[in-house]
Structures are given as structure tokens and as C-alpha cells.
Amino acid sequence: MSTQANDPRQPSAVKPFVAPAVNPQDLPVDYSGFIAVVFGIAGVMFRYKLSSWLAIIFCAQSLANMRNVENDLKQISMAMMFAIMGLVTNYLSPARPGTKS
Amino acid sequence: MAKLTSLLIFSSLLSLLLLSLSPSYVLADSHFEGFEPELDDLEDDDLSLPLTDLPLRPPPLTQSEPEPAGISSLDRDSDAPDPVAEPSDPQSPPSVSDFPKPSPTSFNYWDEDEFEGLPIEQPQEPVQQSSKSAEDSASTNPNSDSKPTSQIPKHANAPKSYTVEIVCGSFLVIFVINYFTGKRENENIALSWAAKFATKDSIFEKNFSLLGVGEGEDSPLLLKEGQNVFKFYASGRRYCQGLLATMELKSRHDLISRLYNMVVPCKDEISFEVYMNDDAMDHIIFAVAKKKAAKAMQKDLRDLQRFAGILAPPRWVPEELSVISESKEVAADLITEAVLDQVFGEKSFEKFGKYFISMHFSDQHSGMHKKMLLFKFALPDANNMADISRLVALVPYYIDTVGRYKLSSQARSKTEAARSKAAQEAYRELQNARQEALQKRKAEKKKLMEEAEAKLSAEALRRKEAKDRAKQMKKAMPKIKMSRTR
Numbered sequence: 196m197s198t199q200a201n202d203p204r205q206p207s208a209v210k211p212f213v214a215p216a217v218n219p220q221d222l223p224v225d226y227s228g229f230i231a232v233v234f235g236i237a238g239v240m241f242r243y244k245l246s247s248w249l250a251i252i253f254c255a256q257s258l259a260n261m262r263n264v265e266n267d268l269k270q271i272s273m274a275m276m277f278a279i280m281g282l283v284t285n286y287l288s289p290a291r292p293g294t295k296s
Numbered sequence: 297m298a299k300l301t302s303l304l305i306f307s308s309l310l311s312l313l314l315l316s317l318s319p320s321y322v323l324a325d326s327h328f329e330g331f332e333p334e335l336d337d338l339e340d341d342d343l344s345l346p347l348t349d350l351p352l353r354p355p356p357l358t359q360s361e362p363e364p365a366g367i368s369s370l371d372r373d374s375d376a377p378d379p380v381a382e383p384s385d386p387q388s389p390p391s392v393s394d395f396p397k398p399s400p401t402s403f404n405y406w407d408e409d410e411f412e413g414l415p416i417e418q419p420q421e422p423v424q425q426s427s428k429s430a431e432d433s434a435s436t437n438p439n440s441d442s443k444p445t446s447q448i449p450k451h452a453n454a455p456k457s458y459t460v461e462i463v464c465g466s467f468l469v470i471f472v473i474n475y476f477t478g479k480r481e482n483e484n485i486a487l488s489w490a491a492k493f494a495t496k497d498s499i500f501e502k503n504f505s506l507l508g509v510g511e512g513e514d515s516p517l518l519l520k521e522g523q524n525v526f527k528f529y530a531s532g533r534r535y536c537q538g539l540l541a542t543m544e545l546k547s548r549h550d551l552i553s554r555l556y557n558m559v560v561p562c563k564d565e566i567s568f569e570v571y572m573n574d575d576a577m578d579h580i581i582f583a584v585a586k587k588k589a590a591k592a593m594q595k596d597l598r599d600l601q602r603f604a605g606i607l608a609p610p611r612w613v614p615e616e617l618s619v620i621s622e623s624k625e626v627a628a629d630l631i632t633e634a635v636l637d638q639v640f641g642e643k644s645f646e647k648f649g650k651y652f653i654s655m656h657f658s659d660q661h662s663g664m665h666k667k668m669l670l671f672k673f674a675l676p677d678a679n680n681m682a683d684i685s686r687l688v689a690l691v692p693y694y695i696d697t698v699g700r701y702k703l704s705s706q707a708r709s710k711t712e713a714a715r716s717k718a719a720q721e722a723y724r725e726l727q728n729a730r731q732e733a734l735q736k737r738k739a740e741k742k743k744l745m746e747e748a749e750a751k752l753s754a755e756a757l758r759r760k761e762a763k764d765r766a767k768q769m770k771k772a773m774p775k776i777k778m779s780r781t782r
Contacts (some may be wrong), residue, residue, distance in 0.1 A: 203502075203503050203533050203534050203692065203696065203767075204502075204503065204504060204505040204532060204533060205505060205533055205534050206532050207532075208503040208505075208531070208532050208534070208536050209505055209531050209532035209538070210504040210506075210531045210532075210535070210537055211506070211510075212508075212510070212519075212529040212531070212538075212540075213518075213750075214509075216663075227552070232488065239452055244460060244461075245460045245464075247458070247538050248460060248461070248464035250469065251464070251468065252464060252468060252552075254469060254552075255468060255471050255472070256471075256550055256552050256553075259549055259550050260522065260523070260547070260550055261522075262521065262522040269467045296337070
């Protein structure tokens with residue numbers, strides 16, 4: 196199809212690639228991170244370990260889909276914190292009151 | 297989003313505070329005393345057990361520790377391995393058969409009311425369990441270790457099931473494995489595309505003098521943005537400033553979206569944006585897409601909506617496609633014999649139609665570049681990249697065609713009128729917006745001034761009052777003084 200006899204290339208007209216500046220507000224919303232936070236908090240509040248586990252899974256998804264490192268890391272680390280806290284209170288805290296009584 | 301999360305955090309902190317306060321509740325045992333009678337009531341109401349059962353129930357609970365009952369009712373996930381039954385087991389064997397049933401119901405009722413006391417009660421469970429499991433015959437332990445998922449329904453007495461942990465843990469492991477394999481798959485597709493179309497003696501190498509996102513000879517061809525988006529840039533060609541291809545692949549690296557895509561399938565897509573030189577593109581607004589997509593495009597895209605309409609199906613295009621254009625002339629001129637022969641002809645479209653999504657040329661795009669050609673194709677798998685070579689060849693072909701194309705004077709006057717009208721409208725809108733903003737600012741200023749004035753006047757009033765008071769005082773003072781002197 197490219198039947199042009201002459202060469203279409205024009206080295207003089209080269210414009211190097213400029214990455215378009217992306218406003219952080221324009222990035223797609225990180226739903227999985229949000230869900231992870233919700234599950235993590237629910238897990239801590241209700242001591243429901245399944246919820247904490249789900250929070251960790253959604254954390255992993257959010258990590259896997261991360262595009263802008265600094266921006267998303269805040270939310271993910273927070274969700275991770277809640278999830279781990281939920282798990283810790285769920286599995287480790289039993290020892291304490293046991294010794295008490 | 298940020299607000300929401302902060303709210304959530306706040307609420308969670310509140311709950312933590314509750315948790316930290318809760319020991320006092322639990323240590324005061326009164327909690328549990330209130331607990332039992334009501335529990336019995338519930339059983340009464342719900343199950344209408346024979347009365348003879350009721351007297352049986354309290355003794356085991358109070359004899360052993362009160363806590364286990366609370367724990368068991370609260371902690372159990374729906375698979376009820378019944379800790380209530382266990383402590384009572386050795387003491388009152390006859391009642392065992394009755395217990396497992398009522399307690400789950402009590403759990404339903406008790407969960408919400410009692411979760412304040414929950415945290416401290418619950419902890420005791422594992423300790424007891426460990427002691428219990430030590431006491432118990434060794435048979436339960438190996439069971440829970442080897443394969444609890446299948447054993448649980450059988451052994452209602454098993455102290456604790458690890459179903460949740462095992463399912464979630466294995467899901468996480470699969471997720472991680474899938475992350476790496478999926479990432480590799482996506483990279484393979486992108487690389488095979490680049491190898492097919494951007495290496496030496498390929499379509500893009502013959503048409504553009506700069507390939508890749510960096511500068512210099514061996515700059516990387518592809519820019520990876522996230523795990524499933526790849527970008528390719530080319531520049532240095534007549535009629536256009538540059539070309540940006542964006543490959544949006546399926547989220548193969550993400551197990552959850554992969555599962556979701558099993559239900560809602562999607563395609564790997566590649567879209568080309570060609571930034572035309574300002575002087576190289578006449579007034580052209582033209583789009584080709586599958587029928588349904590074309591309707592959506594005509595509705596959603598502003599330039600198509602404003603300037604163009606869906607043409608009555610021209611005979612030269614296969615039936616599935618519809619053409620959106622400003623005028624019939626443009627459409628007829630842009631869909632040339634060569635294009636029909638290569639791609640859009642009946643025969644070739646059967647072959648390549650499944651990879652074609654849309655094509656959209658416009659000199660009225662919103663955004664930085666007004667004059668752009670957009671192409672959108674589906675990507676075949678890594679091994680069959682050659683399938684879309686004819687489609688990709690459309691890109692340089694149309695750059696030349698559009699670059700050379702000149703409207704007839706008749707059509708041009710029409711399009712010019714439409715554009716000037718649109719420009720006027722835009723200008724008017726801008727003016728309106730500006731005026732509105734100005735008025736808003738004025739109103740704000742006025743408000744501010746008024747507020748300041750009110751403040752000032754209040755201050756003046758106060759000063760005046762103070763003065764009056766001082767005057768009165770003065771008035772009063774001399775009198776006193778006078779009286780004193782007198």
C-alpha cells in the first residue's frame with residue numbers, strides 16, 4: 196500500500212517523546228485499594244478474620260495494579276497496616292487475656 | 297476518596313478506643329450474668345424447646361467458666377465447630393445433642409450487641425483450645441492439620457477450622473504466581489508487536505525516522521506504564537509531528553480481573569494517535585466504526601456530535617461498518633480503492649474485520665492537539681501478529697492521504713461556516729463563563745466589604761458605648777466627688 200516513490204521520512208522534523216504530564220486526579224481510581232481499606236477496618240473492628248484476609252488480597256491486587264508509586268503507596272500501606280493489625284489481634288492476642296485469667 | 301478514607305480511619309480509631317476500654321467490661325463479670333438468662337429466653341422463643349431442657353443448660357455453663365459460652369457464640373464463623381458443646385461434654389453428656397442447634401441462633405442475636413465485650417473474651421479461646429486439644433484424643437489434631445476443609449462437616453467437634461486461612465493463603469500464592477506469569481505474557485505480546493512493526497525493515501521503520509520513547513540510536517522502543525499498558529512513539533515524518541501507539545492489554549497480571557474477564561470478556565487493544573501538522577490537514581471530520589460503536593461515538597465525542605452525522609450506509613463499505621462524516625464527499629474520498637481492496641472490501645474485511653475497532657480523523661479534537669488521526673485495533677496473540685499488518689499499514693497510508701487531501705471549494709465553504717459558528721459559540725461560552733466568574737468575584741468582594749464594615753461598625757458601636765459609659769461614669773463621679781467634698 197505504501198506506494199510512495201520517495202522516502203516519507205523527515206529526520207529534520209523529529210520531535211523527541213515528551214511524556215504527557217498526568218494530573219494525579221486524572222488517574223483511574225484505585226478501587227481495590229479502597230476496598231482493601233474498608234475490609235481491613237472491618238476486620239479490625241469486628242474481629243472478623245476473613246475480612247482481614249480479604250483486605251490483604253485486595254492489597255495485593257492494588258499493589259499489582261500500581262502505576263504511580265508515591266501516590267498509591269500511601270493508601271496501600273494504610274490498608275496493609277489495618278489488615279495486618281486485624282490479623283495480629285485475631286491470632287496473637289489470645290495469649291494475653293489467657294495469662295490474665 | 298481521601299475524605300472517605302480519613303473518615304474510615306477516624307471511625308476505626310474510635311473502635312480501637314472501644315477495644316481498649318473493653319477489658320473493664322469483661323472483668324466485671326456482671327456482663328455474663330445478664331447474658332445467660334436472655335440466651336435462654338431466646339432459645340425459648342425461637343426453638344420452643346421443651347422446658348425440661350432449660351434447667352439443664354445453665355449448670356454446665358456456670359460450672360465451667362462463663363467465658364467459653366460467650367466466646368463460642370461470638371467467634372464462630374458459620375461453620376459451627378461447637379466449643380459450647382465441648383466444655384459441657386465431659387460434665388453433662390446427655391445435653392450435648394441439644395446444644396449445637398441453639399447456640400448458632402444465639403450467635404445471630406448476640407453478635408451485634410455484644411461485640412464490645414468480644415475482644416477480650418475471644419482471646420481465651422485458643423488457649424483453651426490448645427489445652428483442649430491436648431486433652432482431646434490425638435485424632436482431631438492430625439485432621440485439622442492435614443485437610444480440614446473436607447473434615448469439618450464430619451467433625452462438628454473440631455476445635456477450630458483453618459478453612460479461611462488455607463483458602464486465602466493459597467489464593468494469595470496463586471495471585472503472586474499469576475502476577476509474574478501474566479506480566480510475562482503481556483510483555484511477550486507487546487514485544488512481539490514491536491518486533492513485527494518497529495524493527496528494521498518494518499512498517500514504522502520505513503516511515504518514521506525516530507522510533508522509540510528515548511533519544512539516540514538504541515533507545516527503548518516501548519514505554520511500560522503499569523503492567524498492562526505499553527506505549528510506542530515514533531516521529532519524523534512528513535505531514536505529522538509524531539505518532540503515539542498505546543497498547544492496552546488485558547490485566548493478565550491481576551488474578552481478580554482475570555477472573556472477572558472470564559465473565560465479561562475484553563480484548564487486547566492498540567490505539568494510534570497521529571498528531572498532524574497544522575497545515576497538513578484540511579477540515580476533515582470522519583470516522584468509521586462498527587455500527588453499535590459508531591452510534592455511541594457519535595453521541596459521546598464532541599466533534600462528531602457537533603459537526604458530523606452518521607451517513608446512510610454507503611454501498612462500498614461492508615455492512616457491519618457505519619461511517620460518520622461531515623459530508624459525503626469526504627467519506628467517498630477517504631475510503632479509496634486501495635483501502636477497499638486491502639481492508640474494507642468484502643473479502644478482506646472477513647479476514648481483518650475482527651481486529652478493526654474504529655478509525656477517527658478530526659481537526660477539532662479537544663485537548664492539546666486539535667488535528668489528530670485516531671486508529672483503534674484489536675491485537676491478536678503474540679504468535680499471529682502478522683494478522684494486523686494490513687491494518688497497521690493503514691496508519692501511514694492515511695497520514696499521506698489526509699496530508700495531501702484538499703476539500704473542494706464548495707465543501708470548504710460549508711465546513712468553514714460550521715467551524716466559525718462553532719468557534720463563535722465557544723467564544724460566547726467562554727465569555728459567559730468569564731463574566732460569571734467576574735460577577736462571582738465582585739459579589740464576593742462586596743460581601744467581604746460588607747462584613748468588614750459590619751465589623752467596623754460593631755467596633756465603632758462598642759467604642760461609642762464605652763465612651764458613653766465613661767461619660768456617665770464621669771457624670772456620676774463628680775457627683776460623688778462633690779458629695780465627698782461637700
